[in-house]
Amino acid sequence: MDLKQVFINSAGRLRSGWRLLIFVLVLLVLSFIFGSVTRKIFEVAVRSVPSSGVARYLENFIFRLIFLIVALLAGFICTRFLEGLPWRALGLWFHARWARDFLFGSVIGIVSLALATAIATAGGGLSFTISPRAMLVKVLQTLVFSALLFILAALAEEALFRGYPLQTLTRANLAWLAVFLTSVPFAAIHLRNPNVAAGFTFINTALAGVWLAVAYLRTRSLWFPLGVHWAWNWALGSLFGLPVSGITDLAPHPLLRGTDLGPAWLTGGSYGIEGGLACTITLIISTVFILRTRLVNATPEMMTFTSRENPVQRAEPTVAGD
Numbered sequence: 001m002d003l004k005q006v007f008i009n010s011a012g013r014l015r016s017g018w019r020l021l022i023f024v025l026v027l028l029v030l031s032f033i034f035g036s037v038t039r040k041i042f043e044v045a046v047r048s049v050p051s052s053g054v055a056r057y058l059e060n061f062i063f064r065l066i067f068l069i070v071a072l073l074a075g076f077i078c079t080r081f082l083e084g085l086p087w088r089a090l091g092l093w094f095h096a097r098w099a100r101d102f103l104f105g106s107v108i109g110i111v112s113l114a115l116a117t118a119i120a121t122a123g124g125g126l127s128f129t130i131s132p133r134a135m136l137v138k139v140l141q142t143l144v145f146s147a148l149l150f151i152l153a154a155l156a157e158e159a160l161f162r163g164y165p166l167q168t169l170t171r172a173n174l175a176w177l178a179v180f181l182t183s184v185p186f187a188a189i190h191l192r193n194p195n196v197a198a199g200f201t202f203i204n205t206a207l208a209g210v211w212l213a214v215a216y217l218r219t220r221s222l223w224f225p226l227g228v229h230w231a232w233n234w235a236l237g238s239l240f241g242l243p244v245s246g247i248t249d250l251a252p253h254p255l256l257r258g259t260d261l262g263p264a265w266l267t268g269g270s271y272g273i274e275g276g277l278a279c280t281i282t283l284i285i286s287t288v289f290i291l292r293t294r295l296v297n298a299t300p301e302m303m304t305f306t307s308r309e310n311p312v313q314r315a316e317p318t319v320a321g322d
Contacts, residue, residue, distance in 0.1 A: 023074055071163060083309075090159075091221040092221075110231045113231075120267045125261050138252075194270075195272075196246060200268065200279075218290060221298070266278055
């Protein structure tokens with residue numbers, strides 16, 4: 001094999017494995033730069049915030065925002081300079097049907113979470129009480145402000161895991177390898193969360209990675225998996241009052257307050273429903289639905305950007321006149 005073929009594919013582009021490696025390196029460099037600057041800014045900002053609750057929310061918001069900026073910037077750099085594609089190829093532009101994809105994804109996320117809680121409740125594992133009317137204002141504040149945080153957090157993770165890594169391997173006709181290579185790290189980073197449920201946390205989060213990757217592949221747009229992702233988390237924490245991946249302080253005044261009655265293998269215990277069998281069953285059902293539904297599809301432009309390599313345009317040789 002010609003040594004050049006190890007690095008360059010038939011389209012004249014750097015091979016997808018090398019592109020993925022460069023993306024990781026760019027991501028690490030940008031994370032270091034932005035992280036260093038942000039820590040200084042946050043130290044100043046938090047001193048001006050008297051409430052510890054507000055400071056906690058601000059910390060979460062800034063962290064997710066930097067995460068998002070770094071993931072999108074690294075993705076754009078690699079998309080543009082390694083593959084010669086425009087910003088909108090990342091799938092976060094206002095293309096045709098973007099709002100429909102986002103709203104439909106949000107409905108799927110909420111309905112899927114409701115199904116998981118219904119399975120756990122039917123098995124005797126969960127019970128719910130509604131927040132008292134006197135807390136209505138705080139509940140409304142939680143619903144609104146947590147929605148902003150959950151959208152930002154979901155968008156950051158989608159930009160990283162269903163953004164450039166999944167997309168560049170898909171262009172190389174390695175979509176299902178890409179699903180595996182993005183879903184496993186997606187699951188691994190959640191193992192650092194509080195109250196991890198042995199076995200189920202990794203399995204369910206990996207399944208969630210597949211679920212969200214399939215949502216991307218059906219539309220070739222980040223709007224659809226973003227809708228699915230944020231709405232699941234929002235419904236979990238802000239509507240049903242259950243831990244979100246083991247975290248309990250993201251929605252302080254939910255509409256309902258869930259009580260875990262066990263067994264933990266069904267409900268996830270203190271990690272929340274994402275650590276139990278009810279979630280496993282739901283993710284499989286929802287993934288099959290997304291695969292088979294005719295209610296979503298990719299636009300021709302997004303298919304063009306994501307279904308094949310973008311060949312290098314070589315200049316035609318000029319012939320000097322007599």
